[in-house]
Amino acid sequence: MPVDPRFFASIGAVTLGKWAELAGATLIGDPEAPATGVSSATSARHGDVCFFEGRREEMSAISVDALACLVKPDFADGLPEGVAALVCDAPRLTHVRVGRQLFTLRPLSEWGEQIAPGAAVHPEAKLAHGVVVGAGAAIGEGTEIGPGSVIGAGVQIGRNCRIGAHVSVQCALIGDHVKLASGVRIGEAGFGVIAGEAGAEDIPQFGRVILQDHVTVGANSTIDRGAFDDTLIGERSKIDNLCHIGHNVVMGRSVAIAAFSGISGSCVIGDGVQLGGRAGIADHVTIGAGAKLAAAAGVFRDVPAGEVWGGVPARPLREYMREVAWLSKQTKSRKKT
Amino acid sequence: MPVDPRFFASIGAVTLGKWAELAGATLIGDPEAPATGVSSATSARHGDVCFFEGRREEMSAISVDALACLVKPDFADGLPEGVAALVCDAPRLTHVRVGRQLFTLRPLSEWGEQIAPGAAVHPEAKLAHGVVVGAGAAIGEGTEIGPGSVIGAGVQIGRNCRIGAHVSVQCALIGDHVKLASGVRIGEAGFGVIAGEAGAEDIPQFGRVILQDHVTVGANSTIDRGAFDDTLIGERSKIDNLCHIGHNVVMGRSVAIAAFSGISGSCVIGDGVQLGGRAGIADHVTIGAGAKLAAAAGVFRDVPAGEVWGGVPARPLREYMREVAWLSKQTKSRKKT
Amino acid sequence: MPVDPRFFASIGAVTLGKWAELAGATLIGDPEAPATGVSSATSARHGDVCFFEGRREEMSAISVDALACLVKPDFADGLPEGVAALVCDAPRLTHVRVGRQLFTLRPLSEWGEQIAPGAAVHPEAKLAHGVVVGAGAAIGEGTEIGPGSVIGAGVQIGRNCRIGAHVSVQCALIGDHVKLASGVRIGEAGFGVIAGEAGAEDIPQFGRVILQDHVTVGANSTIDRGAFDDTLIGERSKIDNLCHIGHNVVMGRSVAIAAFSGISGSCVIGDGVQLGGRAGIADHVTIGAGAKLAAAAGVFRDVPAGEVWGGVPARPLREYMREVAWLSKQTKSRKKT
Known part of the structure; x- marks a missing residue:
């Protein structure tokens, strides 16, 4: 599953060559192929880079849609056809660290602002005192939000919801x-x-x-x-x-x-x-x-x-x-x- | 026990005839009698409509003060004298649904306002930044309330209380x-x-x-x-x-x-x-x-x-x-x- | 360990004579010696008044640095040399009650103010809407604080911290x-x-x-x-x-x-x-x-x-x-x- 850009800011697509460089990994695959997401091995989709640290017999569960997979040296030959290998010693830790560089959680709200300019609050929604709404968030008709609650960037809330005080949603x-x-x-x-x-x-x-x-x-x-x-x-x-x-x-x-x-x-x-x-x-x-x-x-x-x-x-x-x-x-x- | 009007808005008294209509129930009793509250069977007081779904031998616990009681057809004859019967197939579910129409929880605070006009905050009470106080609430002498806390509509707070940050009371x-x-x-x-x-x-x-x-x-x-x-x-x-x-x-x-x-x-x-x-x-x-x-x-x-x-x-x-x-x-x- | 004055307001040093008076205790020691803190028996430091309610063989754990110790009459002779005795019937309860009079928790923030005048927020720290900062608090470079969070009086927060919504720290x-x-x-x-x-x-x-x-x-x-x-x-x-x-x-x-x-x-x-x-x-x-x-x-x-x-x-x-x-x-x- 791709990383949702409403919630995470990305530095944009990076080539597998760049990924290998950031990961300190050896690439077996096309260095120009663009990587757009990070994922687990089983749910990887087009453009995703995943990781594998299991037993050999579990490799069959790796998604054939993955663009590339971080693996230990002994496992590089077991990936599904078409999935590039990023060979390194600590696949999971490396995936964590590179993922952290490529995608950043958006802040809950614009710094200091109460209702972000881009937020879409339905005119028939009711906001209590102190409600904070982040950029790109949307709040539907008839929804009521209690004092001080925070609706984070990109969050979508439907109609006729009842949200209490000091709730945070992201x-x-x-x-x-x-x-x-x-x-x-x-x-x-x-x-x-x-x-x-x-x-x-x-x-x-x-x-x-x-x-x-x-x-x-x-x-x-x-x-x-x-x-x-x-x-x-x-x-x-x-x-x-x-x-x-x-x-x-x-x-x-x-x-x-x-x-x-x-x-x-x-x-x-x-x-x-x-x-x-x-x-x-x-x-x-x-x-x-x-x-x-x-x-x-x-x-x-x-x-x-x-x-x-x-x-x-x-x-x-x-x-x-x-x-x-x-x-x-x-x-x-x-x-x- | 009657529903407290400081916390719940009511559409006002409805006749038992109207209750029967809303409930889709058959009324055995006076259709003009005014119903003012909803309650459990054991704690019903004057004007309350309650419900019963237990065993026959438990019917003796039904309050004799109840105005009316939702019961299944087989139980209509077992109510205390003077308690009207509202006969239907699902007493509890019906009670839930009609109750929901008759009484509505007041919002914690007036929409968008910080201190509701009707709130009574003692001059010797201390409110931190962002405290929200609802309509009809009262806060006593010497009480201190921390940043962002919410004192809901109708809430009564005595003297010399210490309330921290982000507390909600309703x-x-x-x-x-x-x-x-x-x-x-x-x-x-x-x-x-x-x-x-x-x-x-x-x-x-x-x-x-x-x-x-x-x-x-x-x-x-x-x-x-x-x-x-x-x-x-x-x-x-x-x-x-x-x-x-x-x-x-x-x-x-x-x-x-x-x-x-x-x-x-x-x-x-x-x-x-x-x-x-x-x-x-x-x-x-x-x-x-x-x-x-x-x-x-x-x-x-x-x-x-x-x-x-x-x-x-x-x-x-x-x-x-x-x-x-x-x-x-x-x-x-x-x-x- | 002394009570940290950034978090607790003190009425200042009191003499042991005054302590004895507040405690209703008999003092065996110098009535002019200044008491500056309260502590447990084992962690008492210079100027601290502690209490002891254990068994006689546990008295060896009482800190020799304590200024004075509340003890029951039978235990007054077992204190380390140089530790004054405040003899009373309920040492712990008395310690609680006098301590409460001598030291008071500072309020989280100045009443009604959002950022206390004395707070030191680094220009490269980011505060979301509604953040409250108490007197004497300090927030370091690169730290981000989410909507409505409360940083209490005297709290010190370092660099590059990530604090969510509705957090309270004191x-x-x-x-x-x-x-x-x-x-x-x-x-x-x-x-x-x-x-x-x-x-x-x-x-x-x-x-x-x-x-x-x-x-x-x-x-x-x-x-x-x-x-x-x-x-x-x-x-x-x-x-x-x-x-x-x-x-x-x-x-x-x-x-x-x-x-x-x-x-x-x-x-x-x-x-x-x-x-x-x-x-x-x-x-x-x-x-x-x-x-x-x-x-x-x-x-x-x-x-x-x-x-x-x-x-x-x-x-x-x-x-x-x-x-x-x-x-x-x-x-x-x-x-x-």
Whole structure:
């Protein structure tokens, strides 16, 4: 997926030769080919430079549409046909560092200005005192925005939305009838850390957040933007206070998530899933449609559609309850003897 | 409890005949009787229209003061004497939808204005830069409010309170000497979801938040307003950062709640209760006075006064510790053999 | 450690005689000696008045640099030589109450003013609309601060920092290249509660927060200031969204902390420690360098360097996994028989 120019400023296309120079990499491919984006290996599209650090058998998942891929020397021969190789010792770290030079997050708003000249606020939208709107942002008819909220550069907000006080939105496309309670944070950088020579470094995050129609988000909850692709919240999904949705989560429709629930990066959550309070899901887990997680569940593997799971690590709720009861019985009888 | 007109605008009294029309319900009662409020079945007062979806034996809890009650056809004969029946197939969903038409949350502040003309700010109160005050709000002597904070329409704040930066308060009555750290959210909508034909819908929340004298709330914590009645925090209760108090919680005095603790809707928390960090309590649970919950406890049933509980699901701490020790011993000895 | 006058206004030095009068204590020492600070017993420096409420054998940890120490009558004879005794029945409560009179937190900003006259904002720093800067604050070259953020009185911020929207910072010293996402709360009062005659009282917090270079803090996370000393976050440490770091935590370099993690007061976290999501650590616990805590771990005792722990209460991850597997096996086989 290309980096969205509404949210990130680019220095423009660079040749693969230039990329190799910035990366300190050896190029196997056309040095004049223009590179326009950065992406993960699996979602790369035309013009994207991606990276690969997995096992050899995983190379088949690299997108054939990628322009080039950063790889370690031993892997240069395994790329799909037509994908140029940028050979280097630390593909991911190099991708992070060059990506950071090529694309820069636009500031939330013009420095010091309240409503950026280029913003498109519908005359029937209502802005409270102190609302800040960035360059290129658009706010639809009937939408109301509470005091002090910040609509970042390029953000698109639909019609009849209700946004509370002190909300910040960036790198996001928002549908109609969406409600964001006060203190909600949409589109902050996802959490990604990589080891560099001097210690931990942040991995830059080039994706977006999509909130479909009728989504509701509770007070002080956070939904991070994707690393390269989008974090997506499906129609009518309802999120309680103090929840966190990580980067690249793809959530279906009418999902209900109680307070303190956290969904780690790249999870897939099916339609109608329900999470009790403080349920947590580890990264890259899939929760099938209609599944329910009990309060305080900690989920580390996929949950089939329609099932009810609980406990940490989560398993089918019936198993968990049986274990709890059995353990209690053992120690109670033991006490008596 | 009637809907508080300081926080919600009403279209005024409607007759039960009009209610029946809006609800698509069959009225058994006086079509000219004026309905002035919406409420739950148990807390209904004079003029309130409530709903019932429980079991027949629970009908005795319906308030005899209710003007009318939405019920399914089979239950119309079980209402208290003098309570009119509004007969329909989906009482709760219908109540949600008509309620939403009759009462509307007032905006936090007048659109674009910083201090609403009708607000009563004591001359000895101090407001920092950017503070927004809504119509009908009142702020007492000696109270200090930090930069950018928003005091919503109709909110009453007492004397000598200390309110940090970026705090938002709505639908709330606040006593004296209350401290709200930065980023606190008081009075947002409680989390209630109901299934409609097109998917999940939010249940509107018509209640308030009451904070008694000397309450302290930590940074970025949230206290939701009641669904119909009030969320109440008793005198001198102290709440740490990133806590969540759900709708209709009734909390006693000098309760101490460490970070990340969450109390679900309609819980009752006795005087002097102490919660360790990340303790969670499921909805409608009662914690007796002086009880203590260990850090990370997950409470799903009532805790008697004075007891110390821990674990998930929580049980008396001694039992929990015995189970933990026993389990550890079993698997350690098993490893050796 | 003395109370930092950039953050707290003092009534100036008071004699020990005056201290005794305010405290209702009996002084054993020089009534003319000037007291300039308040502190804990172990970190007291020249001029500080501290308190002691422990066991007799712990008295050897009282700092020999303390000017005076509040103690119960039976302990007055056990103080280090040269430390005056302020004898009273409730040393800690008395210390809290007198400390509150002697030192007052400065307001975040001058009342009503946006940029306090005394603030030093570098001409190459960029402030968005609505940014508030308190008296004596300093903001370095190249630092960017998002809409509505509040830099409190006396706060020092280095160069090339990136601060989001609606961030509040107080009682803090911040290095270079620090990133604070939107809604972050730095320097709020740590959570401390003490029982008084009328019920719970807040313990005032006189310390600071130090964020070293390249620290990153995620959206809506909170880092409290120390009770007397400093809360310290080491170079390049990375903190995800909705985390909480308690007062007096000392964290090393390149620590990585995933969402919802909480570190209670006075913990010591070694270099390179990694916390999975929702990991919690009880107060005064030490986590050795390079240790890892699994997601949802609840740590109640020290974790040796380099180890991997999980579960609640946390133990070595291998033990925990063995227990989980064994318990599951017992109840599954039992079901079949």
